[in-house]
Amino acid sequence: METKLRMVVTAGPTREHLDPVRFLSNPSTGRMGFAVARAAAEAGYEVVLVAGPVGLKTPKGVVRVDVVSAREMFAAVEAAKADILVATAAVADWRPKSCAKKKLKKGEMSGVLELVRNPDILKSSKVRRKIGFAAETGEAVAEAVRKCKEKNLEFCVANDVTAPGAGFGVATNRVVFVYPDGTAKRLPLLSKLAVARRIVAALQRGRSRK
Numbered sequence: 001m002e003t004k005l006r007m008v009v010t011a012g013p014t015r016e017h018l019d020p021v022r023f024l025s026n027p028s029t030g031r032m033g034f035a036v037a038r039a040a041a042e043a044g045y046e047v048v049l050v051a052g053p054v055g056l057k058t059p060k061g062v063v064r065v066d067v068v069s070a071r072e073m074f075a076a077v078e079a080a081k082a083d084i085l086v087a088t089a090a091v092a093d094w095r096p097k098s099c100a101k102k103k104l105k106k107g108e109m110s111g112v113l114e115l116v117r118n119p120d121i122l123k124s125s126k127v128r129r130k131i132g133f134a135a136e137t138g139e140a141v142a143e144a145v146r147k148c149k150e151k152n153l154e155f156c157v158a159n160d161v162t163a164p165g166a167g168f169g170v171a172t173n174r175v176v177f178v179y180p181d182g183t184a185k186r187l188p189l190l191s192k193l194a195v196a197r198r199i200v201a202a203l204q205r206g207r208s209r210k
């Protein structure tokens with residue numbers, strides 16, 4: 001690669017606090033995103049890994065920015081000024097309307113949680129080349145084609161998180177690369193690092209097409 005392309009990768013969950021000790025989140029471990037960051041660094045990309053709260057070691061040669069909320073993640077992605085965005089993060093789509101400065105007492109909670117929408121980082125990002133993930137419970141391809149168009153993606157990595165060997169916290173993934181024109185390339189059950197290497201290879205092929 002002549003000039004080093006800059007890639008920003010989002011990984012892990014976000015946390016949306018309602019007070020300092022309570023938050024909305026999900027069980028994402030960040031493994032897929034950390035694998036993409038590692039594979040991209042090994043392939044010679046300059047990599048910024050924007051990570052939600054996860055317990056993983058930073059891959060060699062990768063610059064890591066730790067964030068908590070979706071809004072922080074979005075700001076870090078845009079600040080990275082990258083050529084490519086690979087969005088693997090399981091971003092919380094909603095956040096509590098307000099976050100109390102001090103721990104809420106039981107009596108101060110009404111039992112109703114008012115939520116507002118978080119930004120869609122992948123959809124709103126100004127990064128030129130964007131790759132997304134579509135985690136579904138069931139047939140993911142049609143949904144991934146829709147996402148490619150809606151979010152202006154080069155391609156989308158679709159997976160059924162309920163399939164054997166796939167999903168949150170496991171070391172393997174069974175994915176399909178889905179392109180905006182509806183082309184789908186089904187991969188076998190692979191380690192997340194192997195999936196990550198395929199993503200990087202697909203990006204390199206995409207670059208040579210342009």
Ligand code: C5P
Nearest residue numbers: 087088089091093119120121122132133
């Ligand atoms: O629309 P959906 O949430 O299923 O799209 C998933 C893709 O969009 C993933 O690549 C995810 O990282 C990204 N995303 C995002 N910001 C959000 C929601 C999803 O970047 N608020």
